Amino acid sequence: MTELPRITRRGALLGAAAVLAAPAISHAQSDVVRIGHLTPRTGFLGPLGEFAVQAAQLAADEVNAAGGINGRKLEMLFEDSVNPQTASAKAERYIKRDNVTCIVGEISSASALAIGQVVQRERALFINTGANSDALRGSDCRKTMFHVEGQNSMYVKAVGRALLDKGLIKGKKAYALTADYAFGHDLLKVARRFMEQNGGSIGSDDLVPTDLTDFSPFMLKLRQARPDVVVVNLAGAQITNFLKQYSEYGLRFPVAGFGFDTALAWGAGKGNFLGTWPTMWHHLLDNPAAKQFTADFRKRFGKPPENQAWGDYNAVKIIAKSMTDLKSVDPMKVVEHLESGAKFDVLKEREAYFRARDHQLMTTMYAITALPPEKQTDPYDIFTSSGPIPGPDESLEAIASTPEEATCTFPS
Amino acid sequence: MEFVFLFEQVLNGLLIGAYYLLIALGLSLIFSLGGIVNLAHGAFYAIGAYLAVTLAPYIGFSGAFVAAPVLVGLLGIVIERFLLRRFYRADPILSLLLTFGLAMVAEQALRMIYGAAPVPFSIPLALRGQIFIGDFLLSQYRLMILAVAALCVIGLWLLLQRTYFGRVVRAGVQNPDMVGALGISLRPYMSAVVAIAVGLAALAGVMLAPITGVHPAMGAEILTFAFVVVIIGGLGSFWGVVLAAIIVGVVRGIAAYFFPPATEASVYLLMLLVLLLRPRGLFGERIAKFE
Numbered sequence: 001m002t003e004l005p006r007i008t009r010r011g012a013l014l015g016a017a018a019v020l021a022a023p024a025i026s027h028a029q030s031d032v033v034r035i036g037h038l039t040p041r042t043g044f045l046g047p048l049g050e051f052a053v054q055a056a057q058l059a060a061d062e063v064n065a066a067g068g069i070n071g072r073k074l075e076m077l078f079e080d081s082v083n084p085q086t087a088s089a090k091a092e093r094y095i096k097r098d099n100v101t102c103i104v105g106e107i108s109s110a111s112a113l114a115i116g117q118v119v120q121r122e123r124a125l126f127i128n129t130g131a132n133s134d135a136l137r138g139s140d141c142r143k144t145m146f147h148v149e150g151q152n153s154m155y156v157k158a159v160g161r162a163l164l165d166k167g168l169i170k171g172k173k174a175y176a177l178t179a180d181y182a183f184g185h186d187l188l189k190v191a192r193r194f195m196e197q198n199g200g201s202i203g204s205d206d207l208v209p210t211d212l213t214d215f216s217p218f219m220l221k222l223r224q225a226r227p228d229v230v231v232v233n234l235a236g237a238q239i240t241n242f243l244k245q246y247s248e249y250g251l252r253f254p255v256a257g258f259g260f261d262t263a264l265a266w267g268a269g270k271g272n273f274l275g276t277w278p279t280m281w282h283h284l285l286d287n288p289a290a291k292q293f294t295a296d297f298r299k300r301f302g303k304p305p306e307n308q309a310w311g312d313y314n315a316v317k318i319i320a321k322s323m324t325d326l327k328s329v330d331p332m333k334v335v336e337h338l339e340s341g342a343k344f345d346v347l348k349e350r351e352a353y354f355r356a357r358d359h360q361l362m363t364t365m366y367a368i369t370a371l372p373p374e375k376q377t378d379p380y381d382i383f384t385s386s387g388p389i390p391g392p393d394e395s396l397e398a399i400a401s402t403p404e405e406a407t408c409t410f411p412s
Numbered sequence: 413m414e415f416v417f418l419f420e421q422v423l424n425g426l427l428i429g430a431y432y433l434l435i436a437l438g439l440s441l442i443f444s445l446g447g448i449v450n451l452a453h454g455a456f457y458a459i460g461a462y463l464a465v466t467l468a469p470y471i472g473f474s475g476a477f478v479a480a481p482v483l484v485g486l487l488g489i490v491i492e493r494f495l496l497r498r499f500y501r502a503d504p505i506l507s508l509l510l511t512f513g514l515a516m517v518a519e520q521a522l523r524m525i526y527g528a529a530p531v532p533f534s535i536p537l538a539l540r541g542q543i544f545i546g547d548f549l550l551s552q553y554r555l556m557i558l559a560v561a562a563l564c565v566i567g568l569w570l571l572l573q574r575t576y577f578g579r580v581v582r583a584g585v586q587n588p589d590m591v592g593a594l595g596i597s598l599r600p601y602m603s604a605v606v607a608i609a610v611g612l613a614a615l616a617g618v619m620l621a622p623i624t625g626v627h628p629a630m631g632a633e634i635l636t637f638a639f640v641v642v643i644i645g646g647l648g649s650f651w652g653v654v655l656a657a658i659i660v661g662v663v664r665g666i667a668a669y670f671f672p673p674a675t676e677a678s679v680y681l682l683m684l685l686v687l688l689l690r691p692r693g694l695f696g697e698r699i700a701k702f703e
Contacts, residue, residue, distance in 0.1 A: 043629060046629060047529040047530055047625075047627055048529075050523075050527060050529060051529070180673050206672035207672055209675055209676040209677070211633065211676055212675055212676055213633055213634070214428055214431070214624070214664075216424050216427070216428060216551070216554070216665075217421055217664065217665045217668030217675070218668060218672070219549075220417070220420055220549065221417075221669065224417050237530060237625045237627055237629075240530045240627075241624050241625050244623050244624065244625070245623055248535060248551050248554075248622075249549065249551055263529045264530065264625075266530075267532055267626070267627070268625075269532035269622070270532065271534060272534055303527075379532060
């Protein structure tokens with residue numbers, strides 16, 4: 001049943017438009033394995049996309065230096081995913097024209113959803129490295145889509161532990177500022193659930209348009225509401241703007257971020273970073289693999305890597321290792337391999353694996369807290385970190401969504 | 413109590429209006445005199461911000477405050493002389509394509525030089541702080557922006573209304589052929605107008621760099637708003653643009669207060685409303701050459 005439309009589409013493709021593409025396809029079969037990297041490189045998530053691209057390139061070069069994938073060279077293609085429509089069109093082009101074995105990347109949850117639909121239809125592999133929405137691991141999960149990036153539930157529960165320790169949840173009333181798109185809506189839902197389960201509440205919440213750069217009206221509203229804690233569910237360049245203006249207005253309410261990217265704190269400038277935030281990885285982690293990655297990245301790009309770089313670097317490495325171990329680039333075999341609980345080194349204390357139920361990478365997270373302004377002397381080392389969450393003796397599933405919170409049934 | 417907070421938002425909106433003003437005025441000037449819709453105007457704003465970040469470690473924020481607009485003004489003269497000048501009398505679509513291309517080149521150049529991640533920059537220590545007037549909270553730094561913007565507006569108005577330079581420019585807006593027939597070449601005036609216009613955009617970039625993310629797409633972010641201000645104010649109208657900038661700031665503040673998801677959309681709704689009631693904008697003039 002499902003085979004039929006594919007054959008006709010391929011026939012039409014060859015017959016009508018693929019005179020140019022055909023040589024590329026036959027060429028790709030033999031000596032190279034292609035990964036199509038697709039992530040926002042412009043717009044409000046563009047600042048993060050750059051780290052993603054650099055890290056993916058670094059990983060691919062390391063794979064090739066170590067002999068490639070079963071002797072075949074790994075070739076990376078790079079595209080700007082722009083928005084969900086463009087992301088969908090480019091994903092389709094990667095698969096049909098460039099014949100990539102796998103798509104890696106994305107940051108926007110809305111675009112990742114669109115790519116998920118394409119890979120479902122085309123039976124192609126997609127490793128999501130930056131989209132957090134729980135829905136991508138729940139109602140919108142896909143058999144061929146895997147998530148190196150943590151889900152919103154993991155972010156909230158990881159930083160939530162640090163916030164509980166600081167006494168910022170129980171009996172406290174929060175004011176939430178939330179990015180008004182798929183990611184933010186999902187995060188607000190998860191954050192609200194967490195607050196309520198732990199004896200706190202979100203008293204007021206504002207949805208903020210993603211193109212908003214001036215937060216001053218919201219600073220006045222925060223001052224008026226006098227919350228016990230300000231919950232930041234923003235994304236991309238907005239976080240930088242928020243930090244700069246929060247410090248400009250001299251507000252003193254504790255800040256708790258539920259979504260975060262380190263590069264945005266670095267971009268805020270001296271003394272402007274404050275609050276407690278969750279992250280999948282940061283450059284101050286003290287293990288040999290992390291130090292090596294930080295040194296290599298720094299040497300090549302003149303700045304330390306951050307969590308987004310970590311995601312894309314590991315995604316490329318995981319795919320390359322899986323295909324090498326399997327001696328095959330067949331997407332369905334890779335899916336089976338990843339679902340079997342294969343372990344991967346992801347530059348942390350513990351190895352990580354994908355959960356078969358929803359394809360989420362099970363790995364530790366960290367809560368980072370801004371140093372006091374006067375101690376932020378180095379442009380990058382501006383925070384202190386908690387230990388790994390969950391701790392060494394706990395199951396990695398301790399912070400991930402439970403089956404009740406996000407149910408995934410892979411569509412066939 | 414409710415009213416006090418609303419009033420605070422209105423006051424804050426006046427401050428925000430000052431942001432858009434410096435960019436919108438330049439945009440309006442270039443369009444009025446040259447007939448060019450300058451889609452690259454936001455790029456000059458971004459370049460101003462990046463220059464501030466680059467120069468401040470050497471000459472301080474106050475040094476950059478002067479140097480960046482001057483440098484960008486000089487860049488404007490070069491671009492006017494070699495690019496814009498060819499398109500004053502051409503089909504507007506050509507200058508649209510040219511300036512759109514320039515904007516993309518500038519954004520990508522910034523990305524290649526400085527990287528896509530925001531570059532750090534903070535308010536100078538001397539200008540930090542808040543002012544409390546009764547129940548109201550005002551940012552000291554934003555008051556400074558307002559003061560500078562007000563000085564620029566007054567200076568520009570005096571330049572256009574009270575000097576020989578201004579008379580020629582205003583005559584050139586209405587009837588360039590007659591100005592030519594009187595033996596006055598508009599070319600040097602056009603260069604000067606572009607230099608002033610992009611210099612003001614750069615000044616806005618310098619002043620906003622400490623309170624907004626300095627990243628390559630920042631020019632594109634602010635340009636749309638500047639256009640909306642010019643359209644609401646009415647093309648060719650100096651005070652129309654000033655009034656529109658203030659109204660846009662206030663409407664935004666009120667929208668953020670009552671219905672935050674529409675903070676940005678409210679401004680476009682306002683534009684729609686104004687255009688329905690007054691198709692030329694609030695104080696738009698009939699400019700013979702564009703009819």
